[in-house]
Amino acid sequence: MNTSSIIPIGLLSKRRKRIDNKNSKVILAINGDKEAFNSLIEENMKSLYIVARGILNSEYDIEDAFQNTIVKAYEKIPYLKNQEYFKTWITRILINECNNIIRRNKKFIYMEDSQINNEIYEDKYKDLDLIKAIDSLSEDLRLTTWLFYFNDMSIEEISSLLKIAKGTVKSRLSRAREKIYNIMSEG
The missing domain is CATH 1.10.10.10 (Winged helix-like DNA-binding domain superfamily/Winged helix DNA-binding domain)
Known part of the structure; x- marks a missing residue:
């Protein structure tokens, strides 16, 4: 038997508790709990920023993508079929929003206002x-x-x-x- 593949029971139970805790937050959010939804957004914020930053270059566009994603996720969370895939689900919404912004920006030319500086995460x-x-x-x-x-x-x-x-x-x-x-x- 390969001992490197054995996971100590204590670590396994801690991992299950983390997964169960996250799934219970998703279930609460699906049932309309705003605090649970906000908590899920906060937990995934850095990960979502990284995805948005990978697609968009402008911090303003990233903020727009975040706002649109949060609104759509809040409206559509009752339709989430499998709570284990919350992160994948919300990331897919974010990618779609980023692509919408790219399509929208092709139609306009923006001039950056260097006086405004209210970034979510400073890159x-x-x-x-x-x-x-x-x-x-x-x-x-x-x-x-x-x-x-x-x-x-x-x-x-x-x-x-x-x-x-x-x-x-x-x-x-x-x-x-x-x-x-x-x-x-x-x-």
Whole structure:
């Protein structure tokens, strides 16, 4: 028997309690508990920001995507079929909202107002060469890279979330790594 695959009972019970606690919050939110819904949003805020940042470049657009996502999630949570997939469900809503903003922005040209500074999360790393290299990738490569490396999602989770094959996720990650390497080598 492989002893490395044995999980101590104490850790297993703590993990089950965490999962049960999160699922009970989702059930409460489905039944209309606003505090449970707010708690779920707060728990997932950083993860959602990372996804939005991977798709959108403007902090203003990210804020819009957040607001629209929260409103839609609150309205649609009674229809969530499996509470275990809350994070995937709300992330899918966010991605759709980000794509809506991209489509909307193609129609308009915006001028940034440098006086306004009310960001949800300050992106302290936006000037790093690596982040600039990632931001220069095409949208599909950029999003997959952000989800995998910055949001710690597995290939299976990304595949399910983006509704693409696992092989496509692996291919995108490989192409993204190669392009980032070439960009970083040139600089």
